[in-house]
Amino acid sequence: MTKRLFIDKLSSRWMVLCLSVLLLLPLAIGLGLVIKSSDLWLTHALGSLIFSQDWSPSESQFGFWPFILSSLWVTVVALIISMPLCLLAAIFLTQFAPTWMLKVMRPVIDILAGIPSVVYGVWGVLVIVPLVADIIAPMFHNESLGYSILAGALVLSVMSIPYILNMILEVFRQVPVELGEASLSLGATKWETIKYVFLRKGATGIISAYGLGFSKALGETIAVMMVIGNVVQVPASVFDAGYPLPALVANNYGEMMSIPTYDSALMFGSLLLFIIIITINVIFRYIIYKSEAI
Amino acid sequence: MKTAIVTAEKRVEHITTEVPIMNISNLNVYSKSAHILKNINITIPKNKITVLLGPSGCGKTTLLKCMNRLTDLYSELRLDGTIEIDGQNILTERNRITEIRQKMGLVMQRPYPLPMSIYDNIAYGLKLKGVRDKNVIAEKVEKHLREVALWDEVKDRLKSSAQRLSIGQQQRLCLARGLAVEPEIILADEPTSALDPISSRVIEEQFSKLKDDYTIIMVTHILRQAKRLADYVVFMYYGEIIEHGNAADIFENPQTDILKEYMRVGH
Known part of the structure; x- marks a missing residue:
């Protein structure tokens, strides 16, 4: 065998x-x-581990339901805020804004994505928590200390924006100009073209951007942990404090090892997170597969 | 001597039977750095195939895009002059631009089917026009698919994605889609450049038939295609119209050296 073929192999x-x-x-x-x-x-029944609300490690009670719900609540609310925002921003930047604006926005988005999450956490504590406590909660006739699901979701939505926005921008950039011209030439307005052609053409990409954003938001730890309150309870509203799974692991791992099976419980928490993320990914894959069939 | 008289007579006859559908006068298009179209003045005759002929980059496509104002999408372009269709200058029109565009069907260099089913590709323009009656839509979808000889090939899979058609079928679908809005004019920008010879011939045959009902303006750089199809030829070079007139006259008796050269090389 010659040397070139060998290197090739x-x-x-x-x-x-x-x-x-x-x-x-x-x-x-x-x-x-x-x-x-x-x-x-x-040693514990799987059903009670997942669906029980009793959490007292010292009595060997491990119910993960409050943590699972907190995680899902904060992620879903965050994405409800950031998904439409990112989509509209991407449509505006690629279809309506002058080209210089996109050029300015690109580095801004990169900077936003590059800010360490602890900085977002600090910003959350200083700005978002008081905002929720003093303004948003009273608006809905609620009392809140500010450390809440909503505060976590707001911080998380801001953090996920650069991430999702970047992907959606790429999706719209890949739609050929001629497709827009085809739609306009048939008498569509610009908005009709965006709605019926670009969104449909980009649907797969947009959905996968949301899916990745969801996974990323679900796993975000430190910034959420700083503003969400970390109270073990099933949150009744977005103004209640919560305690998401990543925060549980990060706060307690390496401590309180005297309690038997506590270590395993934290590992189980990580496993739950892992399973939720896989499930979410499978669901989004399925939606993408369905939307590609059109 | 005798032949000269015959051509002269022909010319007279030709002019008298022509009805103009579009009048372009003093059209100039500038980009930031270039003068893309220079003082274009032509009249497009109705129910004829007008071919815009010329080498790549001479402004043919830009001229075509001016005609349905797709130039609006390129903010760096500046247009002045007039393009009159039905006596109305479309370049100054603000509010009725979608109606004006529906007077023209566009066929592009490559087919760009909309991301929806074959059926919906045709129904799209109809729905934009405000047609709501499902029976009317279904009727028209069939009519226009037949018009481009695609109906028999797709009638069993109307609901499947248009992306799955072959490229030649896609191009015919795009033509049918344009016809569905019942335009007066078909604008075709090198419609066969991405197609194999057989699909190209199908498109050319459709065009020859369609000119009974529509006016066709086609951009091409293929001389032989122009000879096969054109009734009227506009030869362009570097943003200017060098020669224009009846196809027979232009091809038999080119006046300028540039066109003679183009015809010599083109063979």
């Missing part, structure tokens, strides 16, 4: 190796979490 093998590492990684993480949390799920 070697390089492709190397790529396969890299790829398999990438493929095995989530499996390994999942498996690790399952094994490490086995102490808990072998």
Whole structure:
């Protein structure tokens, strides 16, 4: 075998190796979490672990329901705020705004994406928490300390905007200009063209942007932890404090190891997060598959 | 001597039977750095195929886009002059631009089917026009798909995605889509440039038939295609109209060296 052919073979093998590492990684993480949390799920019924609200580690009561709900609440509310915002901003920037505006926005978006989450957390504590306590909650005749699901969601929505917006901008940039011209030439207005043609053409990309945004928001830890209150309860409204899964793990891991199975419980919390993210991904994949069929 | 008289007679006859549908006068188009179209003056005859001929980059496509104001999409372009259709200058029109565009069907270099089913591609323009009656829509979808000889190929899969058609079928679908808004004029920008010879011939045949009901303005750089189809030829070079007139006269008796050269190389 000549040297060139040998290198050729070697390089492709190397790529396969890299790829398999990438493929095995989530499996390994999942498996690790399952094994490490086995102490808990072998001794407690799975149903009560997930759906019970009793959380007292010292009495070996581990109900994850409040954490699961807090995580979902804060993520869903955050995305309800950021999804339409990102979509409209992307439509405006690519279809209506002068080109210089997009050029200015690009670095701004990158900077927003690059700000460390702890900085968002501090901003949340200083601005969002008082805003919720003093203005938003009273508007809805609610009392709130400000440390709440809503505060977490607001911070999280701002954090997810650059991420989602960037992806949607890319989606719209890839729609060919000629498709717009075709629609306009048939007598559509600009808005009709966006609504019936661009959104439909970009649907798959937009949905996957939302899916990735959801996964990212669900796992965001520090900034949310700083403003959400960290109270173990099933939140009754967005003005209540919550305690999402990532915060549970981050706050307690490495401490209180004297309590038996607490360590496993935190691993189980991570596993739940992992499973939720996989489920969400599968759901979004399915929606994408459906929308591609059109 | 005798032939000269015959051509002269023909010319007279030709002019008298022509009805103008579009009048372009003193049209100039500028971009930031260039003068793209220079002082364009032409009259487009009704129910004829007018071919805009010329090398790539000479402004043919820009001229075509001026005609249905797709130039609006390019904010760097500045237009002056007039384009009159039915006695109305479309360049100054503000509010009725969608109606004006519906007077013209557009066929582009490559087919761009809308991201929806075959049926909805045709129904789209009808719905924009305000047609709501489902039976009327279904009737027209069939009519226009037949008009472009596509009906038999797609009638069993009208609800499937238009993207799955072959490129030649897609181009015919795009033509049908344009016809569905019942335009007076068909604007075609190198409509066969992405197609294989057989699909190209189908499109050309459709055009020859369609000129009974429509006026066709077609951009091409293919000399032979122009010869096959054109009734009237506009030869452009670097943003200017070099020669224009009856196809037979232009091709048999080119006046300028540029056109002679283009015809020599084009063979």
